[in-house]
Amino acid sequence: MLPLYYSDMKPLSIKNLQTVAFSQIPSTEDYSEFSALVHELMAIESCHCVNYFAYKKNDALRLIMCIANDDSASIEVFGFSLNDDKLESLQIEACNRFEREIAENFDLSLLNHSWPKPLRTTSDDYPFYRDEDEEIHEVGVGPIHAGIIEPGHFRFTCKGEKILNLEIMLGYQHRGVEKLMVEKLMLSQKAMLAESVAADSAVSNSVAFAGVWESLCGFTARKELLYARTLACELERIAIHTGDLSAICGDVAYQLGNAVYGRLRTPVINFIQKWCGNRLGKTAVRPFETPYPFTLELVTDLRVILAAFEKDFVEMSQKIRRFPSVLSRLERTGIVTTEQAEAIGAVGMAGRASGIYRDIRRSHPYLLYQAGNTAVKHHGDVYARTQIRMEEVVASIGIIRSLLDSWPYNEYSHAKENYSPAADSFALGLVEGWRGEACHVAITDEAGRLALYKYKDPSFHNWTALELAVRNNEISDFPICNKSFNLSYCGHDL
């Protein structure tokens, strides 16, 4: 159903992975008109903001808003020309971080913003939230953490053992991915950059990059390409979810779960390596081709691996579901309510654990995904996120089996033709990685070169969910809360 617009401005409605001429995107110079349309769309339950960014062309700054409507499987795109060094806040919680990013990247001052702080600039005098109460103390953690984890600074405001507030300062991983995406001219370099946005989501991000690039080039992927990519995405989901379950068990000192899930991940990632030569699935997906063909032998192998995996995975998961000493640590810990999750625009697995039915595979189908059901939980606690992972792993096995049953045993032909992207175009791709929805946007210039590549990681929304989840929890429960989300630092910092 297309919504009826009351605003004067009408958005451009596009599909996932569709390319349009950049000039088609409606734009206004009247901020109130733009703001009214954003508010109108965001008030619709099935709509959420997937990207909001600025694009500078010939010294003119264009703000572009992309709102996905899950009911109509469309993405509403529209813009606003900013002729000022001040940006008025939309005052929508879910757009909060996007506005901070725009202001930071283009040196704008934010007006009427509820949290006008840096996003990726780390400093000693970061304006952390402070409470002057005498009974309150602060705990600062990071940027380097106690384990083998990426860097970020966490500032806890505590009363006794209880966390009253958590604020996270990120940006330590900022290495200039988006800028390099434009500067590096070879397609192979761009593909590697897309892969290294966050290596634990290497497959889903390269699927999105390949999709966006192919869409810009007007290339329609062959069936066997789609099969291989869908399979790779689901293998990645299984591998990372299983590894995270291991880590969750580790954080509640449940050795058996830690060891069993940990070793169950190994055959899956070793299989990915067997196929493409890399345990994380780097190089499994490239635009226009499948660099390493998925052979009949691999099909047979995967069936055997999945059968053995599933048996042990289900057995272990059943044990945890009935094990009081583990459950007592997971249940009612780190709760994110549905209202909170909706307000901050939580996505993916973490959103679904808090009752938000949002899965790009279902709502904005790409590859071979079809509309259907996804597991949703309503408690929003660590256990809900654990259960979601368990259920998604089993569901992914099902998806892979049905792919294998109809596997196209065609000869793979490497792409020989040279495709080039259309000039002055805009393409947007949404994918549902294991963490949630990632949004890739590419804009080309008049010569068909990449002028802007904008990436949004699912963690971009979900870091706020972690900050909310730990409130009123004991500080000792922070690790399991953190692991239940397993958010990306490098994907956020870029």
Add this chain to the structure above:
Amino acid sequence: MKLFHTLSILFHQGKQYIPDPTKAEVPGIFRGRPVISTAAVDNEAVVDCCPLKAISFDGKMFVDLGKCGFCGICARQFPEKIRFTKDYKMATTIRENLIVIEGEDKPIEFGPKPECAKVFKGSLKLRQVSAGGDNSCEWELGATSNVNFDMGRYGIEFVASPRHADGIVITGPITKNMARATQICYDAVPEPKIVALCGTDAISGGLYAESEDIDRSFIDSHKVDLFLAGNPAHPLTIINGLLGLMNRKGK
């Protein structure tokens, strides 16, 4: 009953550990140390096909594993010239040893052990510093401690504080924002101490080498004791490299 269930789960796992990580074979088409043949090809085209400029030509062809992204594009485009073997022993104490030369098919030389290796022979505790990478090397460093690779059996462990550590393992190209923290962490490690670089990003900056958001002054001003090549470095590469540093055999 509950104990029985736990025991049956344990039993179902079988033996999972790799008996000897120095002799284990990796499955599938792992891209380890490449071999460059003497076949005549369009050398310029080979050099140009590399997204990371790891291939050079000067009378002979060279592949620098400190810059290589192990994407395999050269081997796919010029299979007669470059072939990747499954040799995962790509660790060395000398940066130049990571350069593979045309016509030579021999293991990467480990190089001389640092003076302090004697001290660490029985136990090596390391602090990991993640500084701007893509989380892949961190992922594999984590995997070295799982039940399959079980690096703990050699007394090698990642510890929670630099004060407990014998050295640091750096991953990622080192961003501007992490430069100071990296230095502080290194300074906090008591002497004698080692510095190891894990993965292409850490060794050469990789794709980010020319980015204005990174700061490699730490690498330029400190002696690096161990280079672990890979994108990411495979757990077996890491374990073998660290064992080499401790002057220990496997098993």
